[in-house]
Amino acid sequence: VEGAAEHAIPFSRVKDAERLRDRIDEILARGGPASAVVVGGGYSGVELACNLKDRFGDMADVSLVHRGDRCLEPAVDYNRDSGARRMASLGVRALMRTGVESVGQGTITLKGEDGELREEACDVCVWTAGVRASDQAEALGLETTDEGRVRVSPQLRVSGQQRVYCLGDMADCKDALSDRAGATAQVALAQADAVAWNIHADITGGVPVNFRYHALGEMLTLGSAAASLASPLFGFNAKGQLAH
Incomplete structure (x- = not known):
């Protein structure tokens, strides 16, 4: 997207969070009306939009821009509704x-589903959409998807490799019984158990296992004193200060 690399703040590394913190402090110190735009309606986008509005209060308008029909598409229904x-x-x-056509110095140009373009003021734009994996996989010569994730077998073996495994955000992992697993810490921890088992099986001649994900639940932070927690596995939901 034109101007995004220069004027939007990504949200994937610690230094991105530090850069955003400094920008927020600048806006608060300046005072007066302000406008913040979060691009992307996934977990990070919704949590960030809520926390930005909570931090800015009435002095800033906060908008969340998402190409899809609804935010938090992969979330459980309870958390999706709580976030909305x-x-x-x-x-x-x-x-x-709604999509983003360009990001400029203090402006953002949006494109609605009707194709109409409109330019709006934007003091800070945070980009959480279309996050790619690290380019280290390609540098190592591993087979990757268009998103940069490493292609793996159901056992989490790297494609074309017999004794190399990949897990976490880098892996294009599909659960043995469902579609691609989410890029969350909970999924990565579960993958670690499967990889540990399979490495032990490689060494001892045991039987490897396919990765199968059992979601324990998920949590969203929706402001300084608000959150949403849902665990279909245990039949427990909570929101507000209790979840926080």
Whole structure:
């Protein structure tokens, strides 16, 4: 997207968070009306939009821009609804089926589903959409997807390799019984157990296992004193201060 690399703040590394913190402090110190735009309606986007609005309060308008029909598409229904309700209660403007054409110095140009372009003021733009994996996999000569993730077997073996495994955000991992597993810490920890078992099987001549994910639940931080927690496995849901 034109201007995104120069004017939008990514949100994947510690230094990105530090850069965003400094920008927030600048805006708060300056005072007066301000506008913040979060691009991407996944977990990071919704949590960030809520926390930005919570931090800025009435002095800043916060918008979330998402190409899809609804935010938190991979989330469980309870957390998806909680996230939408929390954004609405805080006054976050959720723009669905909307893309970003360009990001400039203090402006952002949006494109709605009708194809109409509109330029809006934007004091800070945070980009959480379309996150790619590290380029280290390609540098090592491993087979990767268009998103840069390493192709792996159901046992998490790297494609074309017999004794190399990959897990976490880098792996294009599909659960043995479902679609691709999410890029979350919970999934990575479960993958670690499967990889440890399979490495031991390689060494001892044991039987390797396919990765199978059992979701224990998920949590969202939706502001300084608000959150949402859902665990279909244990039949437990909570929101607000209790979940926080």
